[in-house]
Amino acid sequence: ELKVEQNPLFLSMQEGKNYTIYCNYSTTSDRLYWYRQDPGKSLESLFVLLSNGAVKQEGRLMASLDTKARLSTLHITAAVHDLSATYFCAVDPSGYALNFGKGTSLLVTP
């Protein structure tokens, strides 16, 4: 059974601080996706990582992928309140069905 595990599941951090969210998965996959979900809203695509060693950055968020370790990280730099949301990672070994982790609920406080 495919497992996608995120940690931490809950994260409270102060504005201005840095932190990393981890995503481990149990099957071979060259693709990994990060999504953001605000309360009561839909999922918004953040990053698509398509190969081993891929690194993508958008604003204060940077995502990386190590397919050999089956690990992706989402690094937050100098957090701001607007980053408060739930972040999901997902893999699609089938090529179409996304398998999501449980999500990391991030709260950025003053």
Add this chain to the structure above:
Amino acid sequence: GAGVSQTPSNKVTEKGKYVELRCDPISGHTALYWYRQSLGQGPEFLIYFQGTGAADDSGLPNDRFFAVRPEGSVSTLKIQRTERGDSAVYLCASSLTGVAKNIQYFGAGTRLSVL
């Protein structure tokens, strides 16, 4: 609108009733997906359409669940004899094609409550 549209946004029904949930994908997207998200969980895959046909329905939990996409655009997820355990947010997504690495764009979901 340019995004994936789902209706209704909320649906309250009684145990045993039949419900239909509708999804309007982004225009021109040939691939359409349904997922189910329970509280505190990530979305779980239900079914994938490529064009009009269901290419993979292995995620449907049982035969009370059925989905159609007769003209290759709008899709309807149908649930018969609803049970309280069916309560969840049902998400629809579409992508340009079904090829891996195509970004899936999600709708806002239908929150189904079975009383």
